[in-house]
Amino acid sequence: MINIKLNINGIVCEFEIEPHEILSDLLQKKMGLIGVRTSCSKGECGACTILMDGKPVVACMILAMQAEGKEILTIEGVGTYDNLHPIQEAFIEEHGFQCGFCTPGVIMSTKNLLETKPDASSSQIAMSLSGHICRCGAYPKIIKSVQKAAQKLEENHGE
Amino acid sequence: MESNKSKSFSIVGKPVPIKDAKEKVTGSIKYAIDFALPDMVFGKILRSPHPHARIKSIDITRAKALPGVIGVVTYKDAPDLNWESCWFNYRGHILDNRVRFVGDEVAAVGAINEDLAEQALKLIKVDYEKLPAVFDPEEALKTGAPQVRVEGNAREPRVTTWGDVTKGYKESDIVVQSSMAFESQQYAPIGRNACIAEWAGDKVTMWTSTQTPSEARSAVAQAFGIQINKVRVIGLPSGCSMGIWWINNFHMMTVLLAKKICRPVKIELTQEESFAAVKRRHLERSRGQIGCKKDGSIMFLDIKHIIDNGGYGFKPDVGQLICDLWGRCPHGRFIVQAVSTNLLTAGCMRGVGDVTLGAFTERLLDKAAVKLNTDPLEFRLKNHIRVGDPLRKVGKGLANYKTPPDLKDNWPAPYILSSEAIHECLIKGAKRFGWKEKWQGWGKPLSVEGPKRRAVGMGSGTHCCGVEMEGNTSAIVRVHMDGSVTLCCSMGRHGQGSETTQAQILSETIGISIDQIDVEAGDTQVSPWSHGSIASNTTFRTGFATREAGLDAKRQILEIAARHYLKEDPGQLDIKDSVIYNQDDPGQSIHLKELMSRLLPDALTPPGIIGRPTVQMPPSTTFSRQFAVQFVEIEVDIETGQLKLLDYLAAQDSGKVINPKSLENQVIGGAIIGSGFAMVESLVFDKQTGRILNPNFLDYKVLRAPDFPIQPEVIFCESHDPVGPYGAKGAGESPMAAAIPAIAQALYNAIGVWVDVPMTPEKILKALDKI
Numbered sequence: 001m002i003n004i005k006l007n008i009n010g011i012v013c014e015f016e017i018e019p020h021e022i023l024s025d026l027l028q029k030k031m032g033l034i035g036v037r038t039s040c041s042k043g044e045c046g047a048c049t050i051l052m053d054g055k056p057v058v059a060c061m062i063l064a065m066q067a068e069g070k071e072i073l074t075i076e077g078v079g080t081y082d083n084l085h086p087i088q089e090a091f092i093e094e095h096g097f098q099c100g101f102c103t104p105g106v107i108m109s110t111k112n113l114l115e116t117k118p119d120a121s122s123s124q125i126a127m128s129l130s131g132h133i134c135r136c137g138a139y140p141k142i143i144k145s146v147q148k149a150a151q152k153l154e155e156n157h158g159e
Numbered sequence: 160m161e162s163n164k165s166k167s168f169s170i171v172g173k174p175v176p177i178k179d180a181k182e183k184v185t186g187s188i189k190y191a192i193d194f195a196l197p198d199m200v201f202g203k204i205l206r207s208p209h210p211h212a213r214i215k216s217i218d219i220t221r222a223k224a225l226p227g228v229i230g231v232v233t234y235k236d237a238p239d240l241n242w243e244s245c246w247f248n249y250r251g252h253i254l255d256n257r258v259r260f261v262g263d264e265v266a267a268v269g270a271i272n273e274d275l276a277e278q279a280l281k282l283i284k285v286d287y288e289k290l291p292a293v294f295d296p297e298e299a300l301k302t303g304a305p306q307v308r309v310e311g312n313a314r315e316p317r318v319t320t321w322g323d324v325t326k327g328y329k330e331s332d333i334v335v336q337s338s339m340a341f342e343s344q345q346y347a348p349i350g351r352n353a354c355i356a357e358w359a360g361d362k363v364t365m366w367t368s369t370q371t372p373s374e375a376r377s378a379v380a381q382a383f384g385i386q387i388n389k390v391r392v393i394g395l396p397s398g399c400s401m402g403i404w405w406i407n408n409f410h411m412m413t414v415l416l417a418k419k420i421c422r423p424v425k426i427e428l429t430q431e432e433s434f435a436a437v438k439r440r441h442l443e444r445s446r447g448q449i450g451c452k453k454d455g456s457i458m459f460l461d462i463k464h465i466i467d468n469g470g471y472g473f474k475p476d477v478g479q480l481i482c483d484l485w486g487r488c489p490h491g492r493f494i495v496q497a498v499s500t501n502l503l504t505a506g507c508m509r510g511v512g513d514v515t516l517g518a519f520t521e522r523l524l525d526k527a528a529v530k531l532n533t534d535p536l537e538f539r540l541k542n543h544i545r546v547g548d549p550l551r552k553v554g555k556g557l558a559n560y561k562t563p564p565d566l567k568d569n570w571p572a573p574y575i576l577s578s579e580a581i582h583e584c585l586i587k588g589a590k591r592f593g594w595k596e597k598w599q600g601w602g603k604p605l606s607v608e609g610p611k612r613r614a615v616g617m618g619s620g621t622h623c624c625g626v627e628m629e630g631n632t633s634a635i636v637r638v639h640m641d642g643s644v645t646l647c648c649s650m651g652r653h654g655q656g657s658e659t660t661q662a663q664i665l666s667e668t669i670g671i672s673i674d675q676i677d678v679e680a681g682d683t684q685v686s687p688w689s690h691g692s693i694a695s696n697t698t699f700r701t702g703f704a705t706r707e708a709g710l711d712a713k714r715q716i717l718e719i720a721a722r723h724y725l726k727e728d729p730g731q732l733d734i735k736d737s738v739i740y741n742q743d744d745p746g747q748s749i750h751l752k753e754l755m756s757r758l759l760p761d762a763l764t765p766p767g768i769i770g771r772p773t774v775q776m777p778p779s780t781t782f783s784r785q786f787a788v789q790f791v792e793i794e795v796d797i798e799t800g801q802l803k804l805l806d807y808l809a810a811q812d813s814g815k816v817i818n819p820k821s822l823e824n825q826v827i828g829g830a831i832i833g834s835g836f837a838m839v840e841s842l843v844f845d846k847q848t849g850r851i852l853n854p855n856f857l858d859y860k861v862l863r864a865p866d867f868p869i870q871p872e873v874i875f876c877e878s879h880d881p882v883g884p885y886g887a888k889g890a891g892e893s894p895m896a897a898a899i900p901a902i903a904q905a906l907y908n909a910i911g912v913w914v915d916v917p918m919t920p921e922k923i924l925k926a927l928d929k930i
Contacts, residue, residue, distance in 0.1 A: 033186075034186065034187070034189065034193040035185065035186020035187065036186075037186070037349075037350075039349045039350070039351060039398075039430055040349070040430045040855060040856045040857075041429075041430060042430075042855060042856065042857055044855065044856035044857050045349050045856050047349055074186070075184075075185060075186035076185070076186060076187075078185075079184075079185060080185060081181050081182070081185055081187065084181065084184065084185070088181075088184035088185065091180075091184050092176045092180040092181065092184055093176065094820075095174070095176065095177065095180075095656075095820040095821060095823075095824055097180075097183055097184070097654075098399065098654035098655060098656065098824050098825075098828060099183075099350060099396070099397065099398045099399045099400075099653055099654030100179070100182070100183030100184075100188055100396075100398075100654065101190070101349055101350040101398035101399065102349060103183050103184055103186070104184075104185075104186035107184060122869045122870070123865070123869060125864075126864040126865040126869055127864075127865050129863070129864040129865075130863050130864055130865050132863070132864070133349050133856060133861060133863060134399075134864075135347060135348060135349050135350075135398065135399035135401075135832075135861065136399040136654050136824070136828045137824075137827060137828035137829070137830070137831030137832055137862070137867075138824050138827075138828060139827075139831065139863075139864040139867055140827055140867070140868075140869065140870060140871055141820070141823070141824055141827075142864065143864065143869055143870075
């Protein structure tokens with residue numbers, strides 16, 4: 001067993017873990033963060049995307065011990081039911097999803113994109129989401145949601 | 160039944176956000192995989208390594224002895240009963256002493272955690288007697304082929320026929336023959352599934368993600384030989400399902416294990432199990448001919464279509480509604496032959512039959528149009544079905560269906576199409592897409608630049624608006640003491656936004672805001688029987704029941720208001736924003752909340768209002784169809800075979816649109832999954848064992864955001880259905896059917912060769928004789 005300490009959504013947490021433990025399992029099973037959706041467990045579908053030290057990673061491809069000392073942000077740390085993040089509002093307004101399974105991961109990637117490239121073009125947005133599978137095929141509305149989120153963030157910034 | 164043509168709408172037709180949107184963007188919505196009971200045991204399933212074998216003996220002693228293992232079930236524990244999933248997507252025992260495909264269930268272990276359960280599986284010793292297996296649908300039909308099932312491999316052919324094709328042949332100026340072979344598409348659910356089952360005495364409760372809570376309940380009762388009132392299914396939301404998460408045998412395994420070990424059990428499927436052990440789209444083969452007059456009128460269609468059911472599917476047909484789309488032609492014969500194979504069970508996937516058989520029919524149409532040198536748009540405009548035309552596909556048991564005599568005034572005539580805007584879809588879609596400018600003639604690209612050729616294509620599709628097999632759908636409206644309302648309708652939640660559309664219909668019907676309405680779509684203990692959201696049922700048939708139940712609730716509200724408070728004729732009253740008012744004197748009013756919370760003087764209770772449909776929908780297959788027309792511009796590189804979609808337009812006739820943004824998602828979502836099947840999606844089966852070689856997203860490719868045009872256009876052409884709620888119709892499946900023909904036609908125009916699906920670079924290069 002190994003002891004690790006990391007910051008998850010602003011909370012410092014300590015865990016005793018197995019060396020082979022996967023970060024997505026830790027977040028989901030030990031922290032109850034079900035918004036870290038696990039699907040393929042092979043890094044192919046993007047559903048478990050989180051931000052680690054601000055960068056998007058697929059949590060199913062990272063050992064929990066690699067997260068030692070890191071800052072982890074999951075969808076649960078982005079906004080809450082009664083206090084949504086502008087990106088989440090934009091996705092709701094533009095219907096940027098159907099079943100919602102891929103949505104948390106998509107929003108995490110969007111957050112990173114809009115922080116690093118707030119003026120991304122629609123094709124750059126599409127490319128930035130190529131790590132995500134939306135089996136419902138809501139891609140066009142996801143792209144519109146990202147554009148709307150960019151607008152919202154810019155307006156907020158201007159205030 | 161209220162007339163559809165009465166009024167302007169307050170919420171029908173508005174793009175309101177879907178009701179569970181906040182749960183979805185915060186990641187807090189719980190699918191079955193997220194659900195747990197405090198004292199549950201974890202189950203894992205042992206699966207067959209052989210495509211076909213008899214279990215000679217099975218030894219579970221070592222598995223049971225592993226510390227932490229609670230119990231094991233094998234075929235010896237299973238009831239000697241067949242169970243059937245809706246639409247015959249499964250027929251068989253939960254377990255018997257035979258395995259029929261690689262991945263078939265053999266046993267299940269329950270343990271205190273998943274790792275131990277997994278370990279215990281390796282300790283079960285099974286002695287198999289291998290049996291000959293068959294993997295090809297045509298081989299499986301031959302005399303002497305290994306028999307997959309006791310019922311034999313071949314189902315009775317389903318024939319839809321009208322006129323006389325021999326006569327049609329003679330009357331035709333041109334006749335064209337063709338054939339197509341399809342590969343198998345996987346639902347490829349990124350939302351995996353789980354089942355939790357708990358017995359309390361002789362009652363069982365099941366939590367799972369399902370589109371069909373009612374049918375899941377009936378199936379569990381059937382599988383265990385118990386009464387329906389002993390089964391409660393709590394349907395949880397699922398990830399994009401498209402037909403996979405109805406009721407499957409892994410559910411039954413969970414219930415069986417829970418029964419044996421007397422503990423609640425959770426079985427959670429891995430991604431690989433979801434791909435290779437639940438179900439898939441059928442493997443399908445089409446062959447047939449078309450005959451036309453020189454003026455382009457189709458004289459006959461004659462098609463034979465084979466589908467494979469895999470190990471446990473038992474479908475006799477694939478709902479060939481496509482024969483209605485071109486059923487104007489005087490003579491037709493569509494024969495569907497279903498057959499069992501030792502491959503993974505096949506079942507209904509979005510647009511079943513109308514995607515495949517539809518694509519083939521469109522291929523025949525296109526080849527005829529090539530021969531006649533006619534624009535495919537003109538060809539379709541000339542031949543498509545129109546309102547008042549006969550419908551050719553007659554539902555089983557409905558051949559003698561007659562309109563009930565007391566309802567004749569506003570009921571559609573049986574087997575006559577009630578509404579259609581496919582003509583408008585063709586005209587408006589073509590105009591908006593610029594078809595006339597872009598269409599260069601058959602086999603002629605729009606542009607050639609080095610190895611890159613651009614071209615356009617168009618295709619059409621149809622599907623039913625629900626099917627009434629096993630009965631009609633229902634809904635219950637409960638009005639609470641504070642004037643809020645719960646709508647109970649068993650339809651599951653798998654992403655199409657059905658709760659929202661139903662709530663919009665109910666809001667419009669009663670005259671209360673959508674925020675006052677909550678929808679219970681999964682719990683069979685409170686929701687009446689329904690087909691669930693399959694076969695494009697929900698908006699049309701559940702929506703009809705919802706509106707009728709809403710009208711019944713409204714009638715009761717107005718009667719109470721009239722009798723106790725407003726002293727008026729109930730017909731004089733109406734409801735707006737929860738206020739019941741006198742239409743002649745709007746100041747005379749009472750708020751619904753006040754009405755519902757006051758004790759009734761004659762009963763000394765608050766009013767108990769439960770609205771139920773008082774009219775049942777006529778069999779929807781006898782009158783209604785949904786239609787899709789899609790236009791695409793592609794670019795293909797003839798050196799690499801790479802195919803790209805550059806521009807896409809989808810025109811849709813789903814009747815009156817209830818929620819345009821939800822429907823846009825459904826239409827484009829359908830086009831994308833259809834395009835995926837057209838271009839990349841295909842399960843690969845091992846030739847020796849039938850094992851699926853690509854049961855994951857690494858090897859099974861699907862389209863991603865950059866693979867589809869970023870801003871596809873959607874046009875709604877609203878026909879006005881006389882029965883559907885406010886004129887609405889089904890929507891989810893026809894958009895998937897139009898994609899393959901559109902892309903295949905565009906590719907033909909680019910390279911002058913027809914290519915079977917999926918049109919991968921490899922197949923394109925082969926078609927060009929480059930490899």
